Amino acid sequence: MGRKLDPTNKVKRGPGRKARKQKGAETEVAKFLVDEEREPKRLSSRGRRRALKRAKVSPKPKETVEKHTEKGFTDENSKWLKPAKRKRSLDDTGDDSDTQWEEVEEEESGQEAGDAFDEAEQSDDDDDKEMVDDYGAMDDSEEEEDGSDGEELLPIERAAKKQKKLEEAMEQESDEEREESGSEGEDEDDTVQANIDEMDRFKLPGAEEREKEEAMPIDLQSIHQRIKDNVDVLSDFADKREEGKGRAEYLSLLKKDLCTYYSYNWFLIEKLLDIFPLSELVDFLEANEIQRPVTIRTNTLKTRRRDLAQALINRGVNLDPIGKWSKVGLVIFDSSVPIGATPEYLAGHYMLQGASSFLPVMALSPQEGESVLDMSCAPGGKTTYMAQLMRNTGIIVANDANADRLKSVMGNLHRLGVTNTIICNYDGRQFPKVMGGFDRVLLDAPCSGTGVISKDPAVKTSKDEADIQRSAHLQKELILSAIDSLNADSPSGGYLVYCTCSITVEENEWVVDYALKKRNVKLVPTGLDFGKEGFTRFKERRFHPSLRLSRRFYPHSHNMDGFFVAKLKKFSNTIPVKPVNKTAEADDEPIGTETPAPSNETARKSATKTKAKKQPISKPDTETKKETNESPAKGMWEKPTRVLKKKRKVEGTTQPKTVAVEGNAAKREGVGEKKKGSKFEKKDEQKRKRLMKKNNRMGKNKFRKLQRV
Amino acid sequence: MLNIHYILDPAYRMCRHTIASCFRLASSVFGTHVCLVSAAVEQLKPLFCIILYIINMRPLTDDETKIMFEKLSKYIGENIKLLVDRPDGTYCFRLHKDRVFYISEKILKLATNISRDKLVSAGTCFGKFTKTQKFRLHITALDFLAPYAKFKVWVKPGAEQSFLYGNHILKSGLGRITENTEQYQGVVVYSMADVPLGFGVAAKSTQVCRHVDPMSIVVFHQADIGEYIRCEDTLT
Numbered sequence: 001m002g003r004k005l006d007p008t009n010k011v012k013r014g015p016g017r018k019a020r021k022q023k024g025a026e027t028e029v030a031k032f033l034v035d036e037e038r039e040p041k042r043l044s045s046r047g048r049r050r051a052l053k054r055a056k057v058s059p060k061p062k063e064t065v066e067k068h069t070e071k072g073f074t075d076e077n078s079k080w081l082k083p084a085k086r087k088r089s090l091d092d093t094g095d096d097s098d099t100q101w102e103e104v105e106e107e108e109s110g111q112e113a114g115d116a117f118d119e120a121e122q123s124d125d126d127d128d129k130e131m132v133d134d135y136g137a138m139d140d141s142e143e144e145e146d147g148s149d150g151e152e153l154l155p156i157e158r159a160a161k162k163q164k165k166l167e168e169a170m171e172q173e174s175d176e177e178r179e180e181s182g183s184e185g186e187d188e189d190d191t192v193q194a195n196i197d198e199m200d201r202f203k204l205p206g207a208e209e210r211e212k213e214e215a216m217p218i219d220l221q222s223i224h225q226r227i228k229d230n231v232d233v234l235s236d237f238a239d240k241r242e243e244g245k246g247r248a249e250y251l252s253l254l255k256k257d258l259c260t261y262y263s264y265n266w267f268l269i270e271k272l273l274d275i276f277p278l279s280e281l282v283d284f285l286e287a288n289e290i291q292r293p294v295t296i297r298t299n300t301l302k303t304r305r306r307d308l309a310q311a312l313i314n315r316g317v318n319l320d321p322i323g324k325w326s327k328v329g330l331v332i333f334d335s336s337v338p339i340g341a342t343p344e345y346l347a348g349h350y351m352l353q354g355a356s357s358f359l360p361v362m363a364l365s366p367q368e369g370e371s372v373l374d375m376s377c378a379p380g381g382k383t384t385y386m387a388q389l390m391r392n393t394g395i396i397v398a399n400d401a402n403a404d405r406l407k408s409v410m411g412n413l414h415r416l417g418v419t420n421t422i423i424c425n426y427d428g429r430q431f432p433k434v435m436g437g438f439d440r441v442l443l444d445a446p447c448s449g450t451g452v453i454s455k456d457p458a459v460k461t462s463k464d465e466a467d468i469q470r471s472a473h474l475q476k477e478l479i480l481s482a483i484d485s486l487n488a489d490s491p492s493g494g495y496l497v498y499c500t501c502s503i504t505v506e507e508n509e510w511v512v513d514y515a516l517k518k519r520n521v522k523l524v525p526t527g528l529d530f531g532k533e534g535f536t537r538f539k540e541r542r543f544h545p546s547l548r549l550s551r552r553f554y555p556h557s558h559n560m561d562g563f564f565v566a567k568l569k570k571f572s573n574t575i576p577v578k579p580v581n582k583t584a585e586a587d588d589e590p591i592g593t594e595t596p597a598p599s600n601e602t603a604r605k606s607a608t609k610t611k612a613k614k615q616p617i618s619k620p621d622t623e624t625k626k627e628t629n630e631s632p633a634k635g636m637w638e639k640p641t642r643v644l645k646k647k648r649k650v651e652g653t654t655q656p657k658t659v660a661v662e663g664n665a666a667k668r669e670g671v672g673e674k675k676k677g678s679k680f681e682k683k684d685e686q687k688r689k690r691l692m693k694k695n696n697r698m699g700k701n702k703f704r705k706l707q708r709v
Numbered sequence: 710m711l712n713i714h715y716i717l718d719p720a721y722r723m724c725r726h727t728i729a730s731c732f733r734l735a736s737s738v739f740g741t742h743v744c745l746v747s748a749a750v751e752q753l754k755p756l757f758c759i760i761l762y763i764i765n766m767r768p769l770t771d772d773e774t775k776i777m778f779e780k781l782s783k784y785i786g787e788n789i790k791l792l793v794d795r796p797d798g799t800y801c802f803r804l805h806k807d808r809v810f811y812i813s814e815k816i817l818k819l820a821t822n823i824s825r826d827k828l829v830s831a832g833t834c835f836g837k838f839t840k841t842q843k844f845r846l847h848i849t850a851l852d853f854l855a856p857y858a859k860f861k862v863w864v865k866p867g868a869e870q871s872f873l874y875g876n877h878i879l880k881s882g883l884g885r886i887t888e889n890t891e892q893y894q895g896v897v898v899y900s901m902a903d904v905p906l907g908f909g910v911a912a913k914s915t916q917v918c919r920h921v922d923p924m925s926i927v928v929f930h931q932a933d934i935g936e937y938i939r940c941e942d943t944l945t
Contacts, residue, residue: 311902343869346934347904371819395816406829411941414833414849415934420813422820423829435822 202229204245204253223261230254231278254278258285264460268450271468271504274539280556287556288453294332294339295322296350297358297381299416300388303349305330311344325530326358328388348415353381355560356451356553360442360499361385363526363551363567367492370439371395375428375482376446378405380412386442387418396421397435401428429477432484439493443482445475445511447502451562454555472506476514483519488570496521496568501561503552505538508564512550513543520572523549526565531558534566766803766810766820766831777802777809777835777844781854783895784846784908788857802835809835809844811853834944848907848932849944851897855905858897860887862911862928869900872907873935881923890915896928907933 205213233240234250241250251273258269262285276284296319298305305321305328312319316336322329330350332339339345340352366372366386377383377398387396398413400406403425413421426434428443448471449459479498488494498515500507512534515521523546534550536543550566769777781789792811793800799814805828812820812832820831833853836846846854864872868882884901892914898906909931918927936944 341938343873343900343904343906343934346873346937347906348934349904395819397819403829407942407944410830410834411937411944413830414852414944415937417852419833419852420816422816422823422831424823425827425829426823434827435819 202226202233202240202242204242204249218260220261223257227254227257227261227282230257231282234278258282262289262460265464267464268460271450275503275505283556284554287554287559288457291454292354292555292559292561295353295355296330296332296339297326297353297385298328298330298350299348299384300328301392301417302347303344308344308349311349312342315342315344317342322355322358325528326355326362328385329355329358331355346415348417351381351384351412351416353385356501356563357381358385359526359528359531359551359553359563360444360497360565361389363499363528363565364440364442364495364497365527366390366394366396366440369394370490370493371397371437373397373431373435373438373441373482373485374399375431375441375443375478376400377423377444378402378409380409382442382444383409383421384412384416384418387413387416387420390420392418392420394420397438398423399426399428399431401426429481431481436485437487437490438485439487439490439495441482441486441496443478443496443498445471445478445498445500445507447471447475447500447507448504449501451501451503451553451555451564453562455561468504468506471502472511475500475507475511479511479515480518483515483521483568483570484575486570488520488573494570495524496570497526497565498568499563499565501563503554503562503564505535505541508552508566509535509538509543509547509550510541512547512566512568515568516544516546518576519570520574520576521568521570523547524567524569525549526551526567528565531565534564766805766817766825766828769802769804769809772842773804773809773838773844774802776838776842780836780844780846783910784854784859784897785857786859788859791857792853803831804838805831808837811835811850846908846932847944848934848936851905851908851932851934854908855897855899858908860890860894860896860911861899862886862890862896862909863899863901863903864906866901869906872898872930873933875930875933875935875939877912877926877930878909878928879923880918880921880925880927883918883927886911886915886918886927888915892917898928898933905934907931907935 230250230253234247234254237247237250241247255266255269255273258264258281259266264272264285272281272284298308309319309321309330312330312335317339318333318335319330320333322331344350345352361382364372364386366389368390370390371394372386372390374383374386374396378400380398383396383398390396396418398409398421400409406423406425409423413423424434448463448467449456450463453459479496482496482498486494486496498512502508512523516523523544526549528551531551531553533548534543534552536545536547547566550564553560553563553565555562778789781792785792800811801814801817803810803812803817805825808830810830810832811834816832820828833849834847835850835853836844838844862878863884863886864878864882865884868878871882872878878898887896890896890911892911894911894914895908896911897908900906907930909928912926912929913921921927
């Protein structure tokens, strides 16, 4: 800071932590400031010189900043919503009310422009704390007022947002400054100009250069710089490319750099590159390096959010409501006590739970008195949320395949005072046999965990194609058995929510698309008003158009773990048989070969149905079979899946593994046979089966069973 | 009805009192019939052990009910009947793997679908029967003890932590205590903010508590909500 600044009698700037802003004060101030704001702020001479010096030292960041303006966000905040990490820049001429406050103060204090970003940061902090302290007195109406613009975001993001606003302002400033220096700064220092020009051009290192580099120890700094430059070039390839170098060369260098800098394996980087546009990819990778905020959920069975917040504030916890979209969530900024061991925690007043875990339950919205199945419940966060939405009425069946993890479920359910739950330890795939006829089912499928890399960095290197395929296969089996456990005739329900903490398309859209083909289900809106739409087309795959009703959440754009949520409604209890025929016509074949389960599933299912008297609500029999949801987009699917088929055959090595997961050797044999047989043979076979089915369902089952043995 | 399988397995050795308790349980169900078997096993004891295998959750036997209700009544007195006769549906106690669960009839019906070895819990776990046929209340029962508790103890905020770590309550940490608490009366422990923290047994009567020195124990610790973290594994 400046020489004259005496820290002992430093006057507090800004509205102060606990100050409440007068209503309408912002607009008042805006009137005063209007003129100053419109025209670009002139820097002091020293400030200008410093800016030049900065430009000389690192002319690059400017470019990357520019790049970030082009990047799109789906939210309405896209205008100024940008990653929070790059703070360093020149000055702010913010146009929103908060920055205006700061602006006034700065000018008064005569602070030099170069130091302004410190200032901005500081006042940002102030703002955060102000929100926190306000909390206790805050009621719902007030909540609505504050942050009316970006309510669907986490409050912690509001801070980031502000930062971004600042950044944008700074960027404008720097543009203007450049113009300035273009006109008047030339005589001062023309080497700067030349320098910038030179650095703007990013040169692709040649083969020998790379070899040289490999011999040297890795310089992360330069790699980071190179990633930025590379992304910059790729985003405007026509203009910025080097003559004679192709996009592939740039991309391969970029991938290599990303692998080294963020320490991912090649496979995962390629996967992510398919999902995100380049600029977003870097943000995503950056976001995976930082932890998500700690969030808790109030247990409304035992307390209210306001009481809980007060009790925690008294224990020295710094918290804030999670956002407009949740009435029960709180974000913990920092805490002087361990948040997982306070007496309130032990008394079951809240549950430690990631923000993203709220979403599937909110999408499911279980009603009082319903019977709900949570297929993979551990450690019980979502289960307890369901119980509190149902006010401890109805029945929840909490299932998990892992007996050890059920201990924590047991603890959490009892701690939170949930009494309407049955905890059991089945494999989810067996479920419709055990119990069926649920009003709602939540399937939080086991996944590769590519959305929670910040929690578990091991994912970066440990996953490969086989892992993704394996979990996708398991998920397909689970989603079918989840659908089969549903009761479509339930007056209030018949809904399935499918979610994963993975962001790969194979484990999400593809699985849902598969379920759409195999069962009488349709996608319905999730009821979540934020998040990005699911993919309907991905590379060579085309999914059902309704998949845009599913929602994706990313760490860099929503500040929560990467997540996928889809809500399905079952509209008929019959299991369509047409898909089985389709396998013969090579339409559904790729998926059929890849997951032999479903066809067996139908067989098993119908076999069990006859003897399953345990099912509380008996399903209408499969006699009235009809094929309904296949027809509309059949033509659309046909081609891409065929491509897939080829691909799958190439990847045949993974095949035995995925089947082995199911642990049924007989099935594998069956699949092998199926594969060998020609299309026409199969068609005949299917016809025969269908005939048999018409006459006697049991007979058909026996037949198929025999075949498989 | 109940199915009891006697599995004679030389490799499986159970300690003696387990066998004894099995027999006590079995004889209370089947009466004299089991005594014959027990006599036979008595002869073969060095070689054979017996495992009682009971399909599904079963209702408590009369003995078990008596033992458990005696224990419960130490804390909530005659309020037990409020647990059994509830306006919002029939609730009952069921035994599963030595644990006693308190479940509504509706949930129980659904729970019968689940095979014995796959069922972990249903409703609320109240506690477990030890191998010596004593009933031990678990902290999970606190939700049902606290609202009906007859005798209560409040601990000061400073002593909260100590109690939650499994220590007895000293006079210095005692905030309030119900009048007329007898010695060795079961009490439910609350924080000063009326959050139930656990339960225990009064070490001294209210009268004596008044005059006792600050470092002496006034409530013996039995269970506290800290156990949700400390002994998560043993809750099930």
